[in-house]
Amino acid sequence: MPLSLAERFEIAWTSIGGTNSKRIFNLVKANYDQGRYYHNWQHITNFFDYKEAFIPHIESSAEFDLAIFFHDVVYVPGAEDNEMKSIDFFVDCCQNVNTQSIERVKQFIVATITHTSDDQEIQYMVDMDLAGLAADVPIFDQTVRDLHKEFSMYAWDEFVQGQYQYLLRFVERESIYFTDEFRNALEDKALKNIERLGRGDVE
Secondary structure: OOOOHHHHHHHHHHHOOOOOHHHHHHHHHHHHOOOOOOOOHHHHHHHHHHHHHHOOOOOOOHHHHHHHHHOOOOOOOOOOOHHHHHHHHHHHOOOOOOHHHHHHHHHHHHHHHHOOOOOHHHHHHHHHHHHHHHOOHHHHHHHHHHHHHHOOOOOHHHHHHHHHHHHHHHHOOOOOOOOHHHHHHHHHHHHHHHHHHHHOOOO
């Protein structure tokens, strides 16, 4: 039977020396449950689903799992320091955690700012953060609508074109996904969804 997210968190947290696992888990989850439409608890659940679907053969580190939990724990739409504030939140929770693990989790989270890394384990996390681009059309379109709810200060057409321009930087690099597992499974679908977005076919 698959582990619950609470169980995953406790295993990872205690393995790096963390204490008060249940309290910290509840703090983290509460942040994701605060009226978000996309960057919510389902976003975290999706990460672990991607791990099981695409890289079940990879035994990831505790730091990898904790970076998933903490990477969007602080999120204000449009803010440029969400990841750095998420790191601060993580560090504030880290009584008795070894310095090496703290620094490693920080490396994972920082990589989600630029979505680039030369470190293969971090590349898996970057790829998971972009995996939603390759969702089936109805799910992709719902994701765009959910993101627009978080950026409701923009008109729909303006938001869609802004998202398209943002995503072009991934299209223009050698490939959207760094790792073979994600590239082979998702690259073509992601490119098609981004093309649809650029044409204004998402409603």
